[in-house]
Amino acid sequence: MPEVLDLTFFAFAIPAVIFAxxxxxxxxxxxxxxxxPLLALILEPGAAIGLMLPLLMMxxxxxxxxxxxxxxxxxxxxxxxxxxxxxxxxAALYSFAEPDIFRLLIGLIxxxxxxxxxxxxxGWITPAPKPMSAGLGGFWGLVAGFTSFISHAGGPPAAVxxxxxxxxxxxxxxxxxxxxxxxxxxxxxxxxxxxxFTWQTAKADLFLIPFAIIGVWIGVHLHHRxxxxxxxxxxxLFLILTGAKLIWEGLT
Numbered sequence: 001m002p003e004v005l006d007l008t009f010f011a012f013a014i015p016a017v018i019f020a021x022x023x024x025x026x027x028x029x030x031x032x033x034x035x036x037p038l039l040a041l042i043l044e045p046g047a048a049i050g051l052m053l054p055l056l057m058m059x060x061x062x063x064x065x066x067x068x069x070x071x072x073x074x075x076x077x078x079x080x081x082x083x084x085x086x087x088x089x090x091a092a093l094y095s096f097a098e099p100d101i102f103r104l105l106i107g108l109i110x111x112x113x114x115x116x117x118x119x120x121x122x123g124w125i126t127p128a129p130k131p132m133s134a135g136l137g138g139f140w141g142l143v144a145g146f147t148s149f150i151s152h153a154g155g156p157p158a159a160v161x162x163x164x165x166x167x168x169x170x171x172x173x174x175x176x177x178x179x180x181x182x183x184x185x186x187x188x189x190x191x192x193x194x195x196x197f198t199w200q201t202a203k204a205d206l207f208l209i210p211f212a213i214i215g216v217w218i219g220v221h222l223h224h225r226x227x228x229x230x231x232x233x234x235x236x237l238f239l240i241l242t243g244a245k246l247i248w249e250g251l252t
Contacts, residue, residue: 005203005204005207008042009042009204010207012038012039012041012042013039013051013204013208014208014211015038016034016035016038016039017035017052017055017208017211017212017215018211018212018214018215018218019032019034019035019038019215020032020034020035020052020055020056020059020212020215021059021062021211021212021213021214021215021216021217021218021219022215022216022218022219022222023155023219024056024059024060024063024177024180024215024216024219025059025062025063025215025216025217025218025219025220025221025222025223026173026218026219026220026221026222026223026226032056032059032152032155034241034242034245035052035152036048036049036052036151036152036153037151037242037245037246037249039051039052040249045099045151046196047198047201049150049151049152049191049196050191050196050197050198050201051201051204051205051208052152053152053184053187053188053191053196053197054197054201054202054205055205055208055209055212056152056180056184056212057181057184057185057188058209058212058213059212059213059215059216060177060180060181060184061181062212062213062216062217063177063181063216063219063220064177064178064181066220067170067173067174067177067178068174069174070170070171070174071171071174071175071177071178071179072165072167072171072174072175074134075137075161075162075165075167075175076175076178076179077134078134078135078137078138078141078161079137079138079140079141079144079158079161079162079175079179080141080179080182080183081138081141082137082138082139082140082141082142082143082144082145083141083142083144083145083148083154083179083182083183083186084145084186085142085145086141086142086143086144086145086146086147086148086149087145087146087148087149087183087186087187087190089142089145089146089149090145090146090147090148090149090150090190091149091190091193091194093150094149094150094194095194097150099150099151100249100250100251101250104246104247104250104251105147105250107242107243107244107245107246107247107248107249107250108243108247109143109147109156109157109160109243110153110156110239110240110242110243110246111239111240111243111244111247113156113159113160113239114236114239114240114243118236131164131165131166132161132164132165136161137161140157140158140160140161141157141158141161143157144157144158144179144183145183145186148180148183148184148187149187149190151246153242153246154180154183155176155180156239156242156243158176158179158180159176159239162175162176169223170223173223
């Protein structure tokens, strides 16, 4: 964290936090992790993820009320059972792994998923007609827990599983909200133990909390005014943009 929270910091941090809130509140959380690479342009990666976690937790709490009880319990359970070992692996590897490797993997997952969905929609490939099983949900939950710990990028792996379940947009959104509320709570203790949080990040979070809440409110508002087709088009667009950004950063 910079010693002084100056205009440059807020010029990057405020749009990043609002954007993450919009994604959390209305677009399945898939694009929320784009805030971390944006902040990493002016902060060390550890400071960027440490800054974002309390804000993401605030967004989770804000988004819980409008979506309470609307999630798909079997899908949420399948994902969450896998996130526990995923977060544990992330905590074990975080202190010595090369961050660019994780950026590259996360970007490939995001872009690869969208390519798969487009190819399936156009009939270029014909996947099995059945939704993914709970076992595969556990696998994608493990990936989501791991990538979420490293850079708050659990949205794309979770979307791979949830979109295969053919949920309507509100059920999809509610399921991501409850899952990432639980995942972010799970991440808090190892983040604290690893020293990712500092007094300076806590101070910055106090200034940014209102923008996190505003972003979620905007997202909820947009969620109820967009058709399901437009909603998923936005989801794919966000995944492509954020995935391409992470691939570029990982390679360069």
